[in-house]
Amino acid sequence: MYKKKSCKYSLKKLNTFNINIKACKIVKVKDLKQLCLLWNEYKKKKFPCIILGEGSNVLFLKNFYGLVIINRIKGMYIIESKKYWHLHINSGENWHKLVKFTIKNKIYGLENLALIPGCVGSAPIQNIGAYGSSIQDFCKYVDIIDPISKKIRRINKEKCNFKYRDSIFKYSYKNYIIISIGLSLSKKWIPNLNYNDLKKLKYNNVTPKIIFNYICNIRKKKIPHPKIHGNAGSFFKNPIISPILGLKLLKIFSDMPFTLEKNNFKLSAGWLIDKCKFKGYIRNGVMVYSKQSLVIINKFNNSSGIDILKLAIKIYNTVGKKFGIWLEPEIKIIGNYGEINPCVFFKKK
Numbered sequence: 001m002y003k004k005k006s007c008k009y010s011l012k013k014l015n016t017f018n019i020n021i022k023a024c025k026i027v028k029v030k031d032l033k034q035l036c037l038l039w040n041e042y043k044k045k046k047f048p049c050i051i052l053g054e055g056s057n058v059l060f061l062k063n064f065y066g067l068v069i070i071n072r073i074k075g076m077y078i079i080e081s082k083k084y085w086h087l088h089i090n091s092g093e094n095w096h097k098l099v100k101f102t103i104k105n106k107i108y109g110l111e112n113l114a115l116i117p118g119c120v121g122s123a124p125i126q127n128i129g130a131y132g133s134s135i136q137d138f139c140k141y142v143d144i145i146d147p148i149s150k151k152i153r154r155i156n157k158e159k160c161n162f163k164y165r166d167s168i169f170k171y172s173y174k175n176y177i178i179i180s181i182g183l184s185l186s187k188k189w190i191p192n193l194n195y196n197d198l199k200k201l202k203y204n205n206v207t208p209k210i211i212f213n214y215i216c217n218i219r220k221k222k223i224p225h226p227k228i229h230g231n232a233g234s235f236f237k238n239p240i241i242s243p244i245l246g247l248k249l250l251k252i253f254s255d256m257p258f259t260l261e262k263n264n265f266k267l268s269a270g271w272l273i274d275k276c277k278f279k280g281y282i283r284n285g286v287m288v289y290s291k292q293s294l295v296i297i298n299k300f301n302n303s304s305g306i307d308i309l310k311l312a313i314k315i316y317n318t319v320g321k322k323f324g325i326w327l328e329p330e331i332k333i334i335g336n337y338g339e340i341n342p343c344v345f346f347k348k349k
């Protein structure tokens with residue numbers, strides 16, 4: 001069994017909130033064999049084990065009394081068919097580097113997903129998305145391994161249950177690790193300019209590189225670089241509510257931005273948070289970012305995970321009471337022994 005005092009290795013540089021918590025053991029793994037060996041060794045000793053990519057979607061509350069594996073299993077294989085590029089990418093590759101590589105090599109389609117932090121293997125878990133695209137538009141399969149039995153399974157796209165910031169990997173295959181993914185990118189490129197922020201681009205003379213640069217620029221203006229102010233992108237998901245509640249709110253707030261998702265209203269959590277006057281609010285060094293209220297920042301990079309959680313709960317309660325909408329956190333919360341169900345902290349009042 002692990003000892004609390006042996007928890008001495010800092011994860012500060014390995015999570016984008018820049019929280020200075022410690023783990024008993026941190027190992028960067030470069031191949032599958034090393035990963036399975038370590039996982040088995042520590043599970044046998046009854047250590048909790050987690051795997052991280054770049055720690056850009058996690059909030060550590062306390063020291064982690066176990067093994068943290070940092071996935072750096074790299075490699076990519078590309079094959080070409082008449083109409084598609086087929087990419088098989090190992091899970092420890094960096095997502096943004098992949099996007100840049102494809103565009104440089106005239107393989108187009110991923111440009112709307114530029115500058116999203118994290119590893120390729122984490123991308124299908126919450127079905128990463130931005131600027132009108134999401135990984136489900138390109139993903140063909142996700143390969144997973146049970147590190148104990150070393151059994152590998154291929155989950156085809158149809159079985160991944162991709163939805164907005166959601167997939168089967170949030171609920172099933174909990175003992176599995178994602179080892180690689182398959183993407184198919186069409187050789188016939190059609191620009192995706194549907195997102196509001198992209199409306200200024202002209203369909204006829206736009207190129208993937210123009211979209212890529214344009215999106216990188218917007219993103220840099222809206223979300224601070226985690227090295228400057230720790231953050232994990234959007235803290236909450238945008239809520240999807242019934243048409244009845246949507247229409248009721250529209251009568252009161254005629255300026256409320258929304259999009260329709262299969263007749264339901266998808267609202268902007270950032271707008272709801274703004275309406276509760278949180279933009280720029282700061283407490284204990286934790287701030288609601290002034291250019292994007294959905295992003296909670298560790299302004300001076302010396303706040304704790306609990307400070308961040310406290311502000312998130314305050315936002316959750318205030319928005320819930322004002323609008324009757326109870327936001328759902330997008331990030332994963334991690335405690336002494338592993339992931340904690342957010343319902344423990346975020347409870348309707």
Ligand code: FAD
Pocket residue numbers: 016050051052053054055056057058071091116117118119120121122123125126127128129130176177178179223224225226231232233234332
């Ligand atoms: P981590 O934070 O390391 O891990 C996330 C979870 O996945 C953890 O529970 C971890 O245990 C698990 N996990 C990691 N790797 C594996 C694996 N191989 N097998 C099984 N489980 C694994 N997201 C968007 O969708 N769109 C955005 O526009 C966006 N913008 C962002 C901007 C910023 C500045 C930041 C910091 C984050 C943003 N995010 C965005 C969130 C984040 O980039 C994504 O969720 C990303 O996919 C997380 O990757 P990661 O490797 O850092 O995952």
Ligand code: EPU
Pocket residue numbers: 129130131132196197222232233234235236237238257268269270271272274291292293294330
């Ligand atoms: N808005 C406000 N105030 C704010 C922020 C937004 O009123 O402070 C309103 C505005 O009306 C704005 C609209 O919300 O036009 C949409 O804002 P934005 O384009 O910044 O996107 P978002 O809905 O806040 C989502 C994703 C981001 C993703 C962007 C771009 C979620 C939870 N967040 O944010 O993803 O990059 O769209 O597509 O879906 C992430 O998941 O971590 C993330 C950063």
